[in-house]
Amino acid sequence: MLQIKQIYKEYKTGNLVQKALDGVSLNLRDNEFVAILGPSGSGKTTLLNIIGGLDRYDSGDLIINGISTKKYKDRDWDSYRNHTIGFVFQSYNLIPHQTVLSNVELALTISGVSKAERKKRAQKALEQVGLGQQLHKKPNQMSGGQMQRVAIARALVNDPEILLADEPTGALDSETSVQVMELLKQVARDRLVVMVTHNPELAEAYATRIVNLKDGKIRSDSCPFEIEESSLGSPVHKSMGRTSMSFLTALSLSFQNLGTKKARTLLTSFAGSIGIIGIALILSLSNGVNAYIKSIEEDTLSEYPLQIQSTAMNLSSMMFDPGSARVEGDSGEIGVTRVLASMFSTVDSNDLEALKLYFDSGESGIENYAKAVEYTYDVDPQIYRLDGNHIRQVNPDGSFSALGIGSGSDSFMSSFMSTDVFYQMPENTDLFQEQYEIKAGRWPEKYNECVVALTSGGEASVIFSYILWD
Numbered sequence: 328m329l330q331i332k333q334i335y336k337e338y339k340t341g342n343l344v345q346k347a348l349d350g351v352s353l354n355l356r357d358n359e360f361v362a363i364l365g366p367s368g369s370g371k372t373t374l375l376n377i378i379g380g381l382d383r384y385d386s387g388d389l390i391i392n393g394i395s396t397k398k399y400k401d402r403d404w405d406s407y408r409n410h411t412i413g414f415v416f417q418s419y420n421l422i423p424h425q426t427v428l429s430n431v432e433l434a435l436t437i438s439g440v441s442k443a444e445r446k447k448r449a450q451k452a453l454e455q456v457g458l459g460q461q462l463h464k465k466p467n468q469m470s471g472g473q474m475q476r477v478a479i480a481r482a483l484v485n486d487p488e489i490l491l492a493d494e495p496t497g498a499l500d501s502e503t504s505v506q507v508m509e510l511l512k513q514v515a516r517d518r519l520v521v522m523v524t525h526n527p528e529l530a531e532a533y534a535t536r537i538v539n540l541k542d543g544k545i546r547s548d549s550c551p552f553e554i555e556e557s558s559l560g561s562p563v564h565k566s567m568g569r570t571s572m573s574f575l576t577a578l579s580l581s582f583q584n585l586g587t588k589k590a591r592t593l594l595t596s597f598a599g600s601i602g603i604i605g606i607a608l609i610l611s612l613s614n615g616v617n618a619y620i621k622s623i624e625e626d627t628l629s630e631y632p633l634q635i636q637s638t639a640m641n642l643s644s645m646m647f648d649p650g651s652a653r654v655e656g657d658s659g660e661i662g663v664t665r666v667l668a669s670m671f672s673t674v675d676s677n678d679l680e681a682l683k684l685y686f687d688s689g690e691s692g693i694e695n696y697a698k699a700v701e702y703t704y705d706v707d708p709q710i711y712r713l714d715g716n717h718i719r720q721v722n723p724d725g726s727f728s729a730l731g732i733g734s735g736s737d738s739f740m741s742s743f744m745s746t747d748v749f750y751q752m753p754e755n756t757d758l759f760q761e762q763y764e765i766k767a768g769r770w771p772e773k774y775n776e777c778v779v780a781l782t783s784g785g786e787a788s789v790i791f792s793y794i795l796w797d
Contacts, residue, residue: 328554329355329378329489329519334387336373336543347373348384349543354552357488360515362534363523369540371523372493378521379412379491380404388562391488395562409438413482417494419474421466421481424587427453428462431481438485452480456510472503479510490514492522496529508533625698629762635682640674699755708749712795721794722749748791749777 336348347370355361363371376382377389380396389396391411399407421430431449440448453459456476466474475495482490492511496504504526511520512533524530530537536550585592679702685691686700693700710722724746753759756770763780771778781787 328357328392330388330390330554331355331374331378332388332390334374334377334384334389336370336377336382336384346543348377350387351540351543351545353538353545353548354554355519355521356552357519358515358517359519359550360512360533360535361519361521362530362537363521363540364525364527364530364537365540365546370543371540374540375491375493375521375523378489379414380408390562393562394565398564409434410485411488413485413487413490415475415478415482415490415492415495417497419466419478421474421477423466424584426463426465427458427469427477430466430477431484434481434485448484449480452484453477455483456480470503471499472506475499475503475507476510479507479514483514488518490518490520492520494524495522496524496526504529626762628698629759635677635679637679638674638676640671698757699753701753701755703751707747708751710749723747724794746790746794748788748794752778 331351331353334348334351336346338345338347349370351370351374363374365371373382377384380399391407396403396407422433425433428446428449431452432445435445435448450459450462453462456479458473458476458480461469461473466477469477475498479495490511495511496507499507508529511522514520515535522530522534527537536548538545538549539547683702686693707723710720712719712721752771760770766781766785768778779787
């Protein structure tokens with residue numbers, strides 16, 4: 328039993344409000360043929376869509392066999408339409424590239440019924456509407472009346488409790504309309520059939536009950552159904568089943584649909600491939616540029632690593648105007664230029680011990696931005712060479728100390744032209760191994776081994792050759 332209780336529905340377009348249903352209440356029996364008549368705009372189709380769950384009412388309630396739909400969500404409405412309602416549309420709504428049998432099977436496919444069971448039930452439904460011998464025809468090979476019969480078979484294949492028909496004879500001639508109405512009359516013997524039509528003659532000839540709508544209200548009812556509210560009890564909220572479809576079935580339907588529109592599928596694939604290739608090119612170019620920038624950064628930092636020393640001086644203080652550091656004396660006294668005082672006043676001391684403890688604690692996160700963090704203590708390696716009975720110090724070298732050049736000299740020249748050629752290698756040599764090619768030997772593995780670094784042309788400095796071999 329279907330109960331429609333005080334249903335209101337409005338459509339708003341800007342400031343315009345169109346009232347489609349205005350407090351409609353209607354009780355429908357489990358098996359009767361109800362025809363809804365009325366002029367255009369009276370709310371007939373809106374009422375049918377609300378009964379079928381295709382539209383939502385603003386207020387009121389729709390009760391099916393004691394189950395209220397007031398709190399229904401989209402999933403509940405899907406289950407309601409799939410298990411309780413069958414639809415017959417004026418325009419048939421058949422899928423043109425599928426056979427008649429496949430069109431009827433579609434409702435069962437959405438419900439997750441097995442393939443063998445779908446075929447059996449679809450054939451039975453087509454036989455009921457007199458199309459048992461035309462299972463493999465396409466819709467475009469059939470007449471309008473036959474297509475409407477297929478639509479009725481599709482609506483009945485799930486054995487719904489309620490069959491809704493929206494102008495089922497609107498696109499048919501008189502003779503075919505009579506055939507369809509006879510079929511609907513037979514269907515109404517064991518279920519509720521609600522039909523919207525503009526043809527009062529057909530409604531009076533075949534329907535068991537006629538409801539007239541006008542301006543969103545029921546104006547007349549030829550066979551009203553009154554029930555006592557106390558005998559029914561309170562309506563409950565309950566889902567009417569589940570709608571499910573297997574993944575393979577959905578995949579199969581998708582490929583069938585793609586196969587019927589080959590040109591569109593090909594063009595879509597071609598356009599999609601262009602977009603994918605374009606994105607891939609942009610990503611590859613971006614990755615290439617990032618890799619190049621990273622290699623340049625690593626090359627630069629390997630030659631000029633970031634250094635934090637125990638003392639640091641602001642070298643920009645040496646570039647000031649000497650007059651700005653001049654202290655003028657009184658008349659007859661000599662002024663003082665404080666160049667050294669200004670320069671050494673910018674010397675700062677860094678707490679390297681605290682910095683090392685901070686790095687070693689793991690709280691700094693420096694390992695995410697640096698290849699390695701190493702510590703040196705300004706200790707020059709003491710290297711000597713034995714030439715026969717003569718021992719010569721190779722590093723720090725003092726060969727050019729007489730000229731004011733070399734580590735052993737305290738002259739100003741030695742600070743810019745050091746002859747030191749041995750340097751401590753870092754613990755992490757991965758960065759250097761990526762940038763240098765081994766021509767002979769291997770990378771050092773022990774503390775008393777060294778590696779000779781040559782230029783890109785395979786050359787070494789003259790100071791290096793003099794210290795080792797001269």
